[in-house]
Amino acid sequence: MSGTEDIYGHFKEYESVLDTLIEEYNKRFNDFEKHSITLKRAFQPHIVDVSEAPEELQMELIKMSEDNILKSRFDKRENPVEIRENAIEYPRLHKHARRLISCFSSTYCCEPTFSYLAQIKNSLKTQLTDEHLEDYLRLRTTMLEPDIKMLPQKKQTQRNH
Template identity: 30%
Template sequence: MTLRGLAADALVLCLCIIHQQNLCAKSIQLRNVMSTVVKCINFIKSRSLNSRLFKNFLEVLDADHCNLIYYCEVRWLSRSDMLTRFYSLRSEVCQFMDMQANPVDELSNSQWLCDLAFMVDISKHHNELNMQLQGPNQLLHVMFARVKSFETKLQLWKVQLQNNDTTHFPILQEQKPSKYARECEKISEVFTEKFQDMKIKQLELDIFATPFNVTAAAVPSKFQLEIIQLQSDDTLKAMYLNTPLADFYQRYINADDFPILRKHGLKFLSLFGSTYCCEQFFSKLNLTKSRFRSRLTDETLKWNCE
């Protein structure tokens, strides 16, 4: 989805960062893991008899969990919880599938279990990034900084996994990792491709987010004089350090002294980094238009007032 930021003389287009990150998370090539896990879960949970038998089986074994978790492709954040639960119950699932005369060879395959462990860890890392990108009032430069931080982590993990260092992959530590440095490299390549347009705007973002740190000679000529004037004002620098960025541009960067910087700041303040606010609004609208509010009875009217 394309999002727009408007100013008096400029139009900036960017894709929803959360959706882009979602596409990057889906780029992991270990499809054999997901297909096998989903097949096992569907076999157990989509049949009521199997589901009851599996629950009873877990109770008898005194397992850590009482059931598996369904996976929904649309709600992709559920993948991490689903994989974590499945990994925790992998031995119980293997025994149950054997009892049902539907053995799954992968559950006894050390390499496949290693792939599963990697998927559990990397999915958790992706989820953590996604949760950081969510929330209202997130400015574009903050969201992009978190994406860049994750790209740097991928480079670190690549080097560490090449040396069989699984410090940041606790589930993978239980297995014997082999090929996952290349997987991190592939994910990093997808991030580079998806966020290429944002990286082109990096200097513009720096001018907006850290105007006191940029070098006047390095910015476009139309900004240079105002940047010098801004960086020479110690009062404005103190305000910048102690004021939220949006308030700083609205209250202290006036159109008389800094016309170009003010337009530039308002342009990036008006740019939505994701569709989070829009989707949150529709979620609230669905709650408002629920079946409880569509019936005018004494009971529902009381519920609405509460």
């Protein structure tokens, strides 16, 4: 096999993998186009057509279209969450953006959970009950930090009879 055929063989090997990835990407993100106006209201509110927005957002969109400082921050593609936190005079638009942003963080939490599940359910732990598995996943994915120093203080010691 010549060098060119060898390289082509390696490309051919990954062609189906790449085709699968492209197909999966298109499936996951095909509805983004459908929701582009909703996304623009959250991340580029200064360029949306106010007449297409729901009535409860229209007044804030009009005010925002006159706010040059805020428009320039969106144009510079600064962090939209940070912009929203400082733009307290637009509570309805803020709420709209928070709803959208929360969708992404909830899927972010779900994806690693499946990896943890695969690690837990290995051949050594096939005896786990569903309840214990659920507890293990909850501990593995929680954002809460336990107060280890407080735990022994709350524990009651057994007294001798």
